[in-house]
Every structure is written in C-alpha cells, then in structure tokens.
Amino acid sequence: MGLKIREAIISDYENLLLLVKEVHEIHYKARPDYYKDTDIPLDKEDFINKLSHTEYKIMVAENENDEIAGYIIYKIKKIEEHPLLVDRVVVYIEDLCVAGRFKRKGIGKKLLESAIEYGKEINASSIELTVWAFNEKAIKFYESLSFKPQSIKMEMIL
Numbered sequence: 001m002g003l004k005i006r007e008a009i010i011s012d013y014e015n016l017l018l019l020v021k022e023v024h025e026i027h028y029k030a031r032p033d034y035y036k037d038t039d040i041p042l043d044k045e046d047f048i049n050k051l052s053h054t055e056y057k058i059m060v061a062e063n064e065n066d067e068i069a070g071y072i073i074y075k076i077k078k079i080e081e082h083p084l085l086v087d088r089v090v091v092y093i094e095d096l097c098v099a100g101r102f103k104r105k106g107i108g109k110k111l112l113e114s115a116i117e118y119g120k121e122i123n124a125s126s127i128e129l130t131v132w133a134f135n136e137k138a139i140k141f142y143e144s145l146s147f148k149p150q151s152i153k154m155e156m157i158l
Contacts, residue, residue, distance in 0.1 A: 002064035003107065005114045008071065010048060012060055015068040017042050023097045030134040033157065059114050061098070061107045070098035072111040076122065091119040093129035108141060 008016065017040070024041035027034075050056040050073065061070040073095040080087050093115060098107045112127075119127055128150065131138045 003069070003110060004062045005059055005110060006062060008051060008058035008060050010051065012068060013042075013044055013047055016047070016058075016060070016071055019068070019071060019097045019099055020095070022100060023095065026135070027132065030132065057115070057118065059111060061102075061111055063102075068099075069102035069105075070096075070107045070111055072096045072115055074115050074118075076124070088125040089122060091115055091122075091124045091127045093127065096129075109145065112145060 020042040021039070024035065024038070028037055047058075050058055055076045056073065057076075058071060058073045060068045063069050072093065075092045075094055077090045077092050078088075079085050079090065093112075096108060096111060098105075098111075116127055127147075129142070129147070130153075131142060133139075
C-alpha cells in the first residue's frame with residue numbers, strides 16, 4: 001500500500017470526522033457514563049483552530065487513492081520554570097486512529113513514527129499519551145512500540 005503522511009488541511013475535516021466517529025463510538029460504548037452520544041465528536045471550529053496553532057500538529061495517512069486511512073493529533077507541551085519539574089518539551093498524542101478497514105497494515109505505526117521524528121527534530125524529551133484501560137488493543141499496540149506506563153489514573157464511580 002502506497003502511503004503518504006502529510007499535514008491535515010481544512011478540507012480534510014469531513015473525512016476526519018468519520019474516523020473520529022469510529023474512535024468516539026468505541027469510547028462511548030465502553031464508558032457511556034463518561035462520553036456523550038454525539039454525531040459530531042470533532043468540532044469544526046476546534047479542528048480549524050488546531051490547524052492554525054503552532055503547538056498542534058494534525059497528520060493524516062493517505063493511500064494511493066487519496067483516501068484518508070488514519071490520523072494523529074499531537075500537541076507540543078513545554079514544561080518550564082515549574083518549581084518541582086525539570087524543564088522539558090513533550091510531544092503529547094491527543095488522538096490516533098486508523099480506519100477499521102485499514103487496520104493491521106502498519107498505518108498507526110507510521111503515524112506514530114511521524115510524531116516521534118518531529119519530537120526528535122524539536123529536541124523533545126518524550127512522547128506521551130493517555131489510553132483508557134478498557135482499550136486493550138491500543139495498549140498492546142503502544143506497548144509493541146516500547147511505550148511504558150508513566151502513571152496510573154484511578155477512579156471510584158459513586
């Protein structure tokens with residue numbers, strides 16, 4: 001499969017919305033107490049704002065037929081002058097998705113590698129992300145790429 005990783009543009013919104021719906025549906029089904037049932041889990045204004053801010057990157061994986069097979073959204077976080085933390089730059093993965101019909105073809109890995117390369121270019125100290133405990137496939141995917149738990153967020157539902 002010929003694959004191109006490129007920066008998203010405004011006209012990608014409708015295609016990305018379809019992919020975000022796939023991700024949101026997984027999360028909504030697993031945690032209806034946390035997520036709302038919505039047809040628009042990616043606000044267009046928010047998408048456009050992220051495209052225009054330098055601390056955000058939205059990259060898409062496009063196949064030889066110009067179909068968007070997946071995307072990754074990440075933010076550059078700068079920790080500076082914190083009284084307890086070491087100054088550093090982190091690439092924080094907000095969202096990563098590969099369309100169901102394109103899964104298990106290395107697309108997620110290529111998208112993540114694009115974020116890792118960008119992190120190296122800007123001298124980031126790490127790539128970080130959050131993954132829900134119910135999302136075992138995602139956890140296995142990240143572990144296969146050498147991600148390790150950094151902290152554990154816990155809850156007690158009342």
